[in-house]
Amino acid sequence: MKAAVLGAYGAVGRRLAVEAATLGHAVTAVGRDGTRLSGVPAHDHLRLSMTDLAGVRRMAAAHDVVVNATGVEDSQLALASTEGGAAFMDISAERDYLGELSRLAPARPIAAGIGLAPGLTNLLAVAASGEGPLHIGIVAGIGEPHGDAARAWVWSVSGRQVTSGGTKQRVYRTARRFDVPGLGRRTLLRAGFGEQDQLATSLDRPVSTWLGFDPAWATALLAVAGIAPGAAAYLDRLSGPAATLLAQRDRWTVVVSDATSTRAWATGRREVDATATVAALCLERLATAPPGVYAADELARLDDLREGLSRAGIEVATNPSITENRKDPR
Secondary structure (H helix, E strand, O other): OEEEEEOOOOHHHHHHHHHHHHOOOEEEEEEOOHHHHHOOOOOEEEEOOOOOHHHHHHHHHOOOEEEEOOOOOOHHHHHHHHHOOOEEEEOOOEHHHHHHHHOOOOOOOEEEOOOHHHHHHHHHHHOOOOOOOEEEEEEEEOOOOOOHHHHHHHHHOOOOEEEEOOEEEEOOOOEEEEEEOOOEEEEEEEOOEOHHHHHHHHHOOOEEEEEEEEOHHHHHHHHHHHHOHHHHHHHHHHHHHHHHHOOOOOEEEEEEEOOOOEEEEEEEEOHHHHHHHHHHHHHHHHHOOOOOEEOHHHOOOHHHHHHHHHHOOOEEEEOOOOOOOOOOOO
């Protein structure tokens, strides 16, 4: 299968190109900067601007799947890719953009929000049976070498209003306690990841997302941004040196809980690697899906990816009494 990775020299794009090639796909690394592009290990390289939609259509015509790892959130890019004949995947976590993609009527399938969060979080949530609200907690290691777009997004959503189950809250202003494997009780802050809308629809139960950093004191930076969104840009700059000083703190953990207990969790090193792994494992499923717009839980089940996740060093656990509460998405 032929896969084109847009933004292939970025943090996620480079890793995704490697992961896809490891799975046997012929990868074309795509980007604007020819010099940076030449350093990406890939079957082929293509210099192309994402604003050249005619060029995107031509490129898509020669590939089975196009993956957007640029951080550019433009539904026209998705449409140009599918009009060219390729399936389209985006790793974005931005709620509004994922909602925009979900309203498209594409000629080829689109996967919206495929990575760690959203993505793996969706699969864990589907594996959590029961009733009532679900809460997805994400603990990110402060030493994680995030890409520029991902890091900027975390700070840009500070103070935004989010709604779950009819309750309105502001991002990073409300706290909730989670039992986090390996870290104990942690206070996480209300976040606005895109899966809470995807899952509220597919599971028919309220879903909320929460975010914190490891070490725990770094979560206070998010709290400050929630109260004073204007300070987010300064805190973003502060987080860079902190990541350098605490480079060894790159473990992430995702926890899915309900009102009574933790229902499922996953943990690994480097969110960038996890996002690339999940995206690569979903490529072939997307390419063979009928036209439509899919969230991760509509393409695969947790057990479908468990072996690949394990090879990537990602540990996944669910309560043995829990069974997945969705029909086969395919």
